[in-house]
Every structure is written in C-alpha cells, then in structure tokens.
Amino acid sequence: MLLNKKTIAILILIAAAFLITNRWHFNFFKEQTVQRVNDKNTNPTSKELQIYFLDVGQGDAILIKTPMGKQILLDGGEGQTVLEKLGQYLPLTDKTIELVILSHPHGDHLGGLIDVLERYQVEEVWLTGVVHTSSGYLEFLNLINSKKITAKNIFACGENKPTGCSDEIAVENNMKFKVLWPRENLTGQRVKEINNISMVLKLIYGNNSWLLPGDLDSAAEEKLIRDSPEYLMANVLKVAHHGSSSATSEEWLKLVSPTDAIISVGKDNDYGHPSLRILNRLKRAGINIWRTDELGDTLTESDGITINITSP
Ligand SMILES: [Zn+2]
Structure with missing residues (x-):
C-alpha cells in the first residue's frame, strides 16, 4: 500500500x-x-500567386505574378490595351517581364505582345514555332531576333515523346506548367487550323490548377479528351476560344470539372462569343462564370490551397 x-x-x-x-x-x-x-x-490582402485575366476586349491576355516575384504574360490581346493594364498591375519601376508566352499567332492574342516586346525587357518567349505569314507575327519574330530574346519552341511529349518535347516546366518552387498541346514540333510547319495548334498549358501551384487552352477547337480538344484525360482536371478553366461553340464539349467540362470558368471576350464582338450554348452548358454543370466583357479584369489569387476570385 x-x-x-x-x-x-x-x-x-x-x-x-x-x-x-x-x-x-x-x-x-x-x-x-x-x-x-x-x-x-x-x-x-495579397495571396501568393496572382493571375489576372485582363479585359483587353476581344482577345486573351493573362498576367501571372508568381510568389517569387516573376512576371509572366500569356498572350497580349490586340492593340495597346495590354500596356495600360500592365501599367496598372505592375510596379512603375519594373520594366522586366521574365516570360512571354504566345499561345498561337492570331492577332487577338499576338497584337499587344509586339508593344510589350518593344516597351519591356522580356527575358524569354515561348511559342509553338508554327509558320504564319501575317505582318504582325513577322514583326514579333523580328523583335525577338533583334532584341536577342531567348525563344523556345514548346510542345508536349504525349506518348511519342518527340525530340525536344516538354512534359512539365518548373517556374519556381511549387509552381509549374504542364504542357499538354501541341504534341509535335511545329517549327517551320504550316497548318490549316491555327486555333487547333494553340499551346495548351496547365498551371499548377500547390494543390491549385488553371487550364489555359488558348483558342483550341473541338478537333484538338477531342484528341486531348481521348489521350490525356487524366491531366485535364483543374480548379479554374479559361474557356477556349472566347466561349465559341466550336469547343468546350460536355465531356471536356466533365473531365476538367472546374469550379470557375473565365471567358475572355469583347463586348458586342462580331463573332457572337460567348455562345449561348456554352454559357448554358457551364451553368448546367454548376460552374461559376466570370466574363471579362461584363466584369472587366478578373483576378484569381492562390496560396496553393484555396483560390479567391475577384474583379479588382
Ligand atoms: Zn482568340
């Protein structure tokens, strides 16, 4: 005891x-x-990664500000609106853009990038390398040459893994691009449908992801659905081709299954974008829709766990 x-x-x-x-x-x-x-x-108020879907009228321009302070511009819309937007969202003293990406050489994605190459110190450009004979594209390529900017032709590995392909490209710690399309080296090649060789990237930061398919149309979309379904899922979808009915099938939406969709589109544009059919499809799937023609610039911010979306 x-x-x-x-x-x-x-x-x-x-x-x-x-x-x-x-x-x-x-x-x-x-x-x-x-x-x-x-x-x-x-x-x-600042979360770590900021992605601005800029209202540049009919076109695409996406500004990415990384957690480590890099600036990436994916497409530049047409005309000089993108310069105004960069002036608004980048510090006045910062004239360096680490990376410019051209999804495909149509004017509503390329036009503004010419002014950006002229006014900013661009360190690297990614493009598909496809042949296109518009004067704007030739000017863009000339500027890359004359300013001695590092240019990389980017294409996905897919199953065939062509020489020089990229599967994933790390931007910095915890943040990378998954390259999904095109799946061949288009350097020096002519193609009939430029939209269908749009560079398709998935930006991944921590647990969050954004699918950025440029102006991809259904022919290429179907190939991705068939061959790469496991890579399409993303929290945020930039709707392909300004909401045209030529893309964004039911099956595509099912695989991507985003909570939010962003449509970069000009008010009263000549193409009737976005298509009512696509809008209804997004609504039926319960996806929040953010249109630049109605809301202006749309900002998605992420700490790698959750995404906040606002129209600043
Ligand atoms: Zn376009």
Whole structure:
C-alpha cells in the first residue's frame, strides 16, 4: 500500500514535469506561428500567386505574378490595351517581364505582345514555332531576333515523346506548367487550323490548377479528351476560344470539372462569343462564370490551397 502511494507520488511528479515541459514547447511553437502571421500581415490582402485575366476586349491576355516575384504574360490581346493594364498591375519601376508566352499567332492574342516586346525587357518567349505569314507575327519574330530574346519552341511529349518535347516546366518552387498541346514540333510547319495548334498549358501551384487552352477547337480538344484525360482536371478553366461553340464539349467540362470558368471576350464582338450554348452548358454543370466583357479584369489569387476570385 505504502509502495503504491510512493509510486503514485512519483507518477504525479513525472506528470507535472511532463506538463511543464510540454507547455513550454507549446508556447515555443505558438510564438513561431505568431511570428509568421505577423510577417504575412505586412501585406495582408495579397495571396501568393496572382493571375489576372485582363479585359483587353476581344482577345486573351493573362498576367501571372508568381510568389517569387516573376512576371509572366500569356498572350497580349490586340492593340495597346495590354500596356495600360500592365501599367496598372505592375510596379512603375519594373520594366522586366521574365516570360512571354504566345499561345498561337492570331492577332487577338499576338497584337499587344509586339508593344510589350518593344516597351519591356522580356527575358524569354515561348511559342509553338508554327509558320504564319501575317505582318504582325513577322514583326514579333523580328523583335525577338533583334532584341536577342531567348525563344523556345514548346510542345508536349504525349506518348511519342518527340525530340525536344516538354512534359512539365518548373517556374519556381511549387509552381509549374504542364504542357499538354501541341504534341509535335511545329517549327517551320504550316497548318490549316491555327486555333487547333494553340499551346495548351496547365498551371499548377500547390494543390491549385488553371487550364489555359488558348483558342483550341473541338478537333484538338477531342484528341486531348481521348489521350490525356487524366491531366485535364483543374480548379479554374479559361474557356477556349472566347466561349465559341466550336469547343468546350460536355465531356471536356466533365473531365476538367472546374469550379470557375473565365471567358475572355469583347463586348458586342462580331463573332457572337460567348455562345449561348456554352454559357448554358457551364451553368448546367454548376460552374461559376466570370466574363471579362461584363466584369472587366478578373483576378484569381492562390496560396496553393484555396483560390479567391475577384474583379479588382
Ligand atoms: Zn482568340
């Protein structure tokens, strides 16, 4: 009995010591947490990755500001609107754009990029390398040459893995592009349907992803559905070809299964974009729709776990 009391007393002492030690640990870690939160409070509204779907009228222009401070511009719309937007969202003193990506050389994606190459120090350009003889595209290629900008022809590996293909390209820690389309090296090649060789990228940051299919039409969309269904799922879909009925099939939406869709489109455009059929399809699937012609610029912000969408 006496021994039992002694044992109990010792056990109580051990328990007390354990509690004190643990409490110290608890406080120590709490302190660390508070420190981190305070650091973040220096910029409380900013999440780490910011992707702006810029309202450039009829066209696409997507500005990506990475957590490490890189600036990437995917397409530039037509005309000079993109310059105004960059002036609005980039610091005045920052004239460097680390990467410009051209999905395909149609004017509503390419036009504004010519001014961007002229006004900004662009460090690298990604394109498909397809042959296109518009004066704008030739000017774009000449500028890349004369300014000695690093240009890379980007195409996906797919099953055949052609020489020089890319599967994934890391931008920085925790952030990468999955290259989905085209699946062949188009350098020096002419194609009938330029829309269908749009570069299709999936941007992945932590657990979040954005599918960016340029102006892809149904022929290429069907090939991706057939051959790469496992890579299409994304939180946010930039709807292909400004919401044209020539893409965004039921099956495509089922595989991508986004919570939010962004339609980059000009008010009262000549093409009737976005198509009512596609709008209804998105609504039936319960997907939130963000249209640049109605809401203006649309910003998606992510900390790698959740995405916030607003029209700034
Ligand atoms: Zn377009």
